[in-house]
Amino acid sequence: MSMSRRKASESSPEYPLLGFLYFQPLHGYDLHKRLESTLGEVWTLPQNQVYNILKRLECQGYITPISGESESHTPNKQVFTLTPAGKHHFETWLMTPTPGSSKALRMEFICRLFFATQISEDLYSRLIQEQYHEIHRSVEYLKKKMEACPAEQVFNRMGLDLRIRQLIATLEWLETFHQICEEQLT
Structure with a gap:
């Protein structure tokens, strides 16, 4: 994509969170732990910001809570999964050169x-x-x-x-x- 046609960089931590959810449903705590352990030198994100981003992504229709246990087997916590719109949003970002x-x-x-x-x-x-x-x-x-x-x-x-x-x-x-x-x- 040409530099003149591309809008400003979308360096948002929503994308790694969507990426982890692309492969499996996870709880916010598990998302934060996964982000720290695999991309912690790339993205520094406090846990409370993860929850704020998840709320925003849910409002935008990119993720939805489902019932079930998280990877850490924490009961009564919201586990999130991608919606079709969320999957499309992530895949579009994934295929767009930086x-x-x-x-x-x-x-x-x-x-x-x-x-x-x-x-x-x-x-x-x-x-x-x-x-x-x-x-x-x-x-x-x-x-x-x-x-x-x-x-x-x-x-x-x-x-x-x-x-x-x-x-x-x-x-x-x-x-x-x-x-x-x-x-x-x-």
Whole structure:
């Protein structure tokens, strides 16, 4: 998707929560524990915020409470499951490349890859390739902005140069990460 057509990054912790629910119904406490243990260095989220997000997702029709026990076997607690709308919302996010921003790549893209590896190797490989192209497009876009930026706008040029260098480093990281994951996943 072109940078000009894409709205701002959707770096929201709702997506990892929806992702965990994509595979099985869970209670808020279990969602928080799963988030901490698998993506805790990517997303830092207090437990009370998990419950607030779950309320919002329920109001939006993306999740619904069901009866049953949670993974921790806590009785009388709400266990949530994805609705068809929630599944569609998560899958749409999963298939959308992350824009070329270091923060968005660290949070969104790593999270997407985490869930993609659990769905299919083909999906995982496709996301890596699409992301590589998206970052490359972002670098080219920023280089054009740099060329058009007047020399006397030193701080604008410094900002653009830093963003370009970060994205080039991200492309190198992505190639290395892809090789490591390929070795571990096969």
